[in-house]
Amino acid sequence: MEPPVTLRPLQLADLGRVDQLLREPQVARWWTSDTTAERELERFRRRLVEPAETATRMYAVELGGTLVGWCQWYRWQDYPSEAAAVGAGRGEVGADYAVGDPGAIARGVGTRMVAALVSEIWRHEPLAGLLVAPQAANTASRRVLEKNGFLLVEVRPVSTEPHNRPMAIYRLGPPPAS
């Protein structure tokens, strides 16, 4: 049986491992193509050192208790320029994620991570819709969204991105009323 995929709040002590995962080619290709691992790590570090100053919540992704990736979510309204450019609606939430451990990729971990992240977001924001926009060429990222019920809305460049490559904009509605 596959070990469980779980999320827990990311901690400063995790950043050494996250640094390694960020530099794995399959992550670097998408996550640091327009920046550097050092800059990203510094952004992560600042969020963890000053949690009150950040609108982004970060999590370690564990497979059977081993850190294999990370993910994060935020309210688009806390990033108004980006929200306007991507077309985020009132109250919508955005998310980003990575599975970096080469032994963990392409075996369903990313799909289960996104399911866990959606549950976590709805625990905090029960009425929120989600809007997530990977690069259109990022097939694996698109598939993990599609396999979790996200629907493709639009494919186009987004002016606040540091590049002009098309983004695939996906939405998942608020949770069904129980």
Ligand SMILES: CC(C)(COP(=O)(O)OP(=O)(O)OC[C@H]1O[C@@H](n2cnc3c(N)ncnc32)[C@H](O)[C@@H]1OP(=O)(O)O)[C@@H](O)C(=O)NCCC(=O)NCCS
């Ligand atoms: C996106 C990511 C989290 C997917 O994680 P994963 O654990 O490999 O995903 P899964 O095993 O759940 O696979 C999901 C789907 O993606 C497909 N897939 C996985 N790796 C792929 C690749 N390199 N190219 C094309 N498709 C791929 C799988 O075949 C599966 O689709 P299928 O069911 O139609 O066969 C992982 O590839 C990753 O971290 N990528 C780098 C960071 C990134 O792109 N983050 C997203 C930025 S928005």
